[in-house]
Amino acid sequence: MILLLVAVNAAAQTGQGSLRGYVKDEQGGAVPGATITATSAALIQPATAVTDSEGYYRLINLPPGTYSIAAELTGFASYKREEILLRAGATFQVDVTMKIGTLQETVTVSGDSPMLEVSKPSNVLNISGEFQRDMPIQARRNWSDFLEITPGVHSRPFDDGSGRMVYFGHSTEHFAHVIQLEGAIASNYQDAQVTYVAMGADMIDDVQVKTGGVDASAPMGVGLNINVITKSGGNQFKGSAAFAYQSKDMNGDNVKNCSPSPGCNPSASPGVGTPTTALVKQFDGGLGGPIKRDRVWFFGSLRRADLESGISRTAEEVGRLKTFFPDVTLFNNTTKSWQPYGKVTAKLTPSHELAAFVQQDRLLATGDREYHYSRAVMYSTGGGLYGGKLTSVWGQKITTTLLAAYNNKGGSNASTYEGFPGAGPTITIHNAANLQGGRLVGTGRLVSGGNFDDGTGSAGQAAISYLPSSQVTLRADLTYFKDGWAGSHEFQTGFFGSPRSTYDTETIYLNDGFILEERRKVDPA
Structure with missing residues (x-):
């Protein structure tokens, strides 16, 4: 259990971002009492705030998305700022300059401008789900492929022959990372390596990974700190589907660039080895929309993965298998899984939002080696994650986030070995x-x-x-804003508890x- 009082952005740990800034007139004077409204397709209802005596406003507990900001006050022309891209856990400052005029007049500011994090110093990389879907880095299209291009992270192939990758950060073990989904612990309590967490790309809205300068509100871990923010749906029904297919013939090799000697070109040898190949049959689909417009949204997705990895065997190794066991049938390693996800988000009041989510990533795989003449190594990872999150804004000074989650992701069980008659x-x-x-x-x-x-x-x-294995996570974050002490200040306190952590x-x-x-x-x- 951890109780903390810090001056950093605790909301970042549950994926919420914020927009804030000063509203001034053309002479640089503060404009108190202005109404600031944020609209976005990511919001069930618009978010509003009123500037204080110094002209300062805060729009908080915002999901990642593209926003428009409007400012209104009698005696001034309306102000509108468009195309503000807010990332998961980010805090951006958007200042507003209002001109004398009527509310019927509107000053619109558009165009790309850089947004800089203003609340905390840290090494943070955000990868959008859209980027992952449009630019698959590896054939399997794993959600964690973005770590291949993350500075400070190095990787190697997993040693089970599956083709998955193992990731290292801060020179720590590959199971020392913190992996969260919507702020809930999403990893296996027994082994928290990234490759043991699976999800379809269609469910991802944004991913935030911290490689350094991790603040005190983050769950403790000595490796990477990763938080996945998922889609919530919207007021319009929207869906997508994709099927990834890769056959054996789609795998390249370097045989044609090889010398003509039999030792270099295995097809010219009396015995023929088996190459490492990736065979992919993988479906992804997602659908989101309103249950009740402007009040309750839903989103659901499904990934079905049916994957094979060829076991690399030299011609000599194949010869041994056939010599000692003439009836041997050479086989590949397999990975099979169903990965459903569901989420319902409800705006209880203009100040309170409740989200409930469930994720499954149970995976069955084999990890046989070149010397196995029969299937001998099989294992399972993953399981279920069930969580709920309540975010609230209490007036202009206090925000809270409450989260509870249960995770039963573990290793192998009786079902793992069904169909393998040793x-x-x-x-x-x-x-x-x-x-x-x-x-x-x-x-x-x-x-x-x-x-x-x-x-x-x-x-x-x-x-x-x-x-x-199983784990129960309880956490609460509170932010208090205080003006008047030679400026504006934020104070955060939080609670993180895991009353059940067993394997x-x-x-x-x-x-x-x-x-x-x-x-x-x-x-x-």
């Missing part, structure tokens, strides 16, 4: 054997299989593990405990 002990054939501690121990593994493997590369682990490991040994049979090649002569 039988008998794990059989591992070695190139040689020697006596160690009174027993023969094989060295130089050639092939392995016959039952489940723990995937660590250690032979003979014919056991499976159930890895359930378990249950190991089940197969074949009544007879888990290993080792064999060594012998000279038939």
Whole structure:
């Protein structure tokens, strides 16, 4: 549990942004009492504020989107500023200059102008969902692909042969990140690496990643701090659908650039290896709109991923498999998942907004290696995230955000191993054997299989593990604005609690405990 009092923007942790600034006349004098109104397709109802005695206004708890700002006061011409792009968790200053005139007159300011963060110093990168959908970086179109172009982040392929990536930031372990969805913890409590969180690109509105200068209101973590803000729908029905397909023939290779020697061109060799390939069949769809216009919106999306990754085997490795097991059928690694998301947002009053959301990202995958003659490594990640968030504005000085979420994302369970009929002990054939501690121990593994493997590369682990986990998150943020102390000030206090954070490991040994049979090649002569 964390209780904090800080002078930074706590609303950024739940994805809300703000627009603020001074309203002045043409001589530079403050204009108190002006009504400032923000409109956007991202808002269920317009947001309003009134300038104080110094002409200062604040429009707070705003979702990411494109905004127009209007200022009105009797005796002045109306002012309008358009095309203000507000990102998740950002605070932009938009000053207004009003001219003497009537309300029927309007001064419109348009055109692109840079917006600078004014509330906090930090290393922050925002990636819009539209950018991710229009410019897929990798064939699988994972939501986390943007980390490939994030400064200060480096990556490597995941070692399960799935084609997914592992990301590192701040020179920390890949499971040390904080991953949030709408401010709720979205990662697996057992293992919080990015690749274990899955979602379709259609649900993403904006993603904020902090690589440095993380403020005190963020959940604690030594790696990256990521918050995904999702779509909410709108007053108009809008949907999209896409299907990504990549066959084996769409995978390139360097064979044609290779020398004519058999060792370089495997197709010219007596034995043929199997290359690393990516086979993709993936559907994405989303639909949003009004349940009640100007009051209640909905948004839902679905990703169905059916992916394969070819296991890289040299011609020699294929030859070993077929020598010891002539009937072997070479296979690829697979990744299959359904990833639905749903969200309902209601404007309870002009000052109070309630959002409820549910996300599922359960994934079934295999991670076999080049020496497996049968499927031996399978695992699951993900689960459900259920959350609710209430954002409120109390007059001109106080804002609050309350959030509660339950997360049961974990590892493998009984369903993970359905359809994989391992039988008998794990059989591992070695190139040689020697006596160690009174027993023969094989060295130089050639092939392995016959039952489940723990995937660590250690032979003979014919056991499976159930890895359930769950986490409850409660958080509250309060911001108080104070004028008159030689300027304008903001004070934030917050509460973060996780009354339940558990994960378990249950190991089940197969074949009544007879888990290993080792064999060594012998000279038939």
